[in-house]
Structure formats: structure tokens, C-alpha cells
Amino acid sequence: MKYHITLLIELKDGILDPQGRAVEGVLQGLQYPVENVRVGRVLEMELEAPSEAEARAAAHNIGRALSNPVMEVFVVEAVKELA
Amino acid sequence: MKYHITLLIELKDGILDPQGRAVEGVLQGLQYPVENVRVGRVLEMELEAPSEAEARAAAHNIGRALSNPVMEVFVVEAVKELA
Numbered sequence: 001m002k003y004h005i006t007l008l009i010e011l012k013d014g015i016l017d018p019q020g021r022a023v024e025g026v027l028q029g030l031q032y033p034v035e036n037v038r039v040g041r042v043l044e045m046e047l048e049a050p051s052e053a054e055a056r057a058a059a060h061n062i063g064r065a066l067s068n069p070v071m072e073v074f075v076v077e078a079v080k081e082l083a
Numbered sequence: 084m085k086y087h088i089t090l091l092i093e094l095k096d097g098i099l100d101p102q103g104r105a106v107e108g109v110l111q112g113l114q115y116p117v118e119n120v121r122v123g124r125v126l127e128m129e130l131e132a133p134s135e136a137e138a139r140a141a142a143h144n145i146g147r148a149l150s151n152p153v154m155e156v157f158v159v160e161a162v163k164e165l166a
Contacts, residue, residue, distance in 0.1 A: 008125050033131035040126040042091050048116035
């Protein structure tokens with residue numbers, strides 16, 4: 001089976017995010033009432049796995065492999081079976 | 084009301100994604116059977132708006148402001164009311 005995986009990798013709360021701060025300044029300059037803007041990475045991929053549970057487990061391992069545990073958190077946002 | 088917005092900005096299909104290609108190589112090297120790895124940005128923010136519909140509309144405008152319409156697509160992934 002093939003699965004579509006969406007993985008988010010973001011800075012932990014409390015870790016200074018200069019890119020988020022810059023975007024926040026831009027948006028506030030455009031009069032959007034935003035705060036706490038945080039910028040992270042989203043990874044989309046197709047993964048071959050025998051079952052959804054194994055796809056989800058592999059997605060967790062991939063998130064762990066690609067994120068920095070000191071500064072970042074990852075979230076397996078979605079695991080969808082492809083036709 | 085305050086809303087938590089999650090916005091994804093990704094390269095359009097067909098636009099070469101060297102970062103995704105690099106991550107794909109790393110994951111395949113680790114024996115993960117992945118393909119079509121794409122790397123994009125995720126933005127999380129808090130937004131003040133009078134209603135969920137207006138928060139969603141503002142999130143769309145923000146996505147339009149922050150993405151490059153030639154190369155990127157944006158998705159308003161989530162709009163959640165904060166307590």
C-alpha cells in the first residue's frame with residue numbers, strides 16, 4: 001500500500017523564531033491583528049507500507065530522524081491511503 | 084475572539100524541489116521506501132477576528148500575501164477558536 005504522509009516540524013515554544021518575528025512584523029504592517037507567528041517546515045511524501053499502522057510508525061521514525069530534539073517538535077499531521 | 088491559524092505554503096507540483104530531493108535521498112539512504120518528498124513552510128499564528136468566518140477569510144488573505152502565486156500554493160490547514 002502507498003500512503004501520503006504530512007509531517008510538520010516546528011520550533012519548540014520558547015525557542016526564539018526570528019523568521020516568525022519577521023513575518024509577524026510584515027503582517028502587522030499590513031494591518032493584520034496577528035501575534036505569536038511561528039514558521040516551521042512541512043514535509044509531504046509518499047511512503048510504501050503494508051498497513052496504515054506501519055505507515056504511521058514509519059512517519060514517526062522519519063519525524064524523529066529529520067527533527068532536532070533539542071529545539072524542534074514534529075507532528076504526524078496526516079496519513080492517507082492512496083488509491 | 085482569538086483564533087489559532089495553521090497555514091501551509093508549498094511548492095506547486097512540477098516545480099523542482101531540491102530540498103525535498105535532498106531529504107528523499109537521506110530517507111532512502113536510511114531504508115525508508117519514500118518518494119515524491121516535498122518540503123514547504125508551515126505558519127502558525129494567533130489572529131484576532133470577530134468570527135470564525137472572518138478569521139478564515141483573513142487567513143486566506145495572509146496566505147495570498149505570503150506565498151508566491153507563480154511557484155507556490157497555500158492551504159489554510161486549520162482555524163481553531165482559542166479559549
